[in-house]
Amino acid sequence: MGQVKRYLEENEINELLELLVDNGHLEGSALGITKQVIDRGVNSLSSKQKYVFENKVLKNYVIESCSICGGGISWSEMYQAIENEGICGYCEHKLSKDG
Ligand SMILES: [Zn+2]
Incomplete structure (x- = not known):
């Protein structure tokens, strides 16, 4: 769970997660788990949910x-x-300027 632990320390990830939810990037269990992380933090997830969060979202x-x-x-x-x-x-x- 090294990856999740790192993101725990950065509350700014919530901003990104909210954008992913609002713009319909996530569905099914990944969506539910991400909403839970926004509301209650990564620590509220079970180890199975953390696995899904890490592999389907992060x-x-x-x-x-x-x-x-x-x-x-950033x-x-x-x-x-x-x-x-x-x-x-x-x-x-740079690309949009050149193109
Ligand atoms: Zn670059």
């Missing part, structure tokens, strides 16, 4: 670094990076 939606420049992506720009297929705001800006 693995799919948490982007640690930009796929072009390799720079770190929580506040992560949702945008998800929409941009894993690139940071800087690279996205």
Whole structure:
């Protein structure tokens, strides 16, 4: 559970989770579990739920670094990076300017 533990310390993940829920990215058990994390935190999950959260939510939606420049992506720009297929705001800006 190393990954979940790391995200526990960063309440900012809730902002990202809310965007994922509001924009319909999640469904089924992943949706229910994510709503529970927003309301009550990762600690409220059973180990089975944590497994689902880690594998269906964190693995799919948490982007640690930009796929072009390799720079770190902050929580506040992560949702945008998800929409941009894993690139940071800087690279996205550069690409849209060039294109
Ligand atoms: Zn980048």
